[in-house]
Amino acid sequence: MADKPVLSDPITLRLPLDILEDIEKIAETADRSRSWVIVRALKYYLMAEGAEMLSIRRGLEDAEAGRMVDAEELFAELDRLNREAAA
Numbered sequence: 001m002a003d004k005p006v007l008s009d010p011i012t013l014r015l016p017l018d019i020l021e022d023i024e025k026i027a028e029t030a031d032r033s034r035s036w037v038i039v040r041a042l043k044y045y046l047m048a049e050g051a052e053m054l055s056i057r058r059g060l061e062d063a064e065a066g067r068m069v070d071a072e073e074l075f076a077e078l079d080r081l082n083r084e085a086a087a
Contacts, residue, residue, distance in 0.1 A: 013038075 015023070027037045062068060 023034050023037050023041075026032075027034045030037070
């Protein structure tokens with residue numbers, strides 16, 4: 001059995017009424033709470049678009065901290081590795 005996640009304090013969220021209606025219909029159909037539906041939707045968002053944004057942010061943070069490789073050096077290393085693999 002998986003451990004239950006640590007939850008935050010409650011938050012307040014205003015939603016367009018049409019979205020709230022859909023959330024309520026889904027919750028009722030799935031016999032789940034509105035919170036469950038919203039958390040699940042947020043997880044899917046974070047796995048898709050959110051993950052891409054977080055990756056971009058990590059890249060920017062790496063660049064600002066000087067953690068990067070010159071493109072010419074990278075291509076030279078890849079060429080070297082390809083030559084070694086072909087030999």
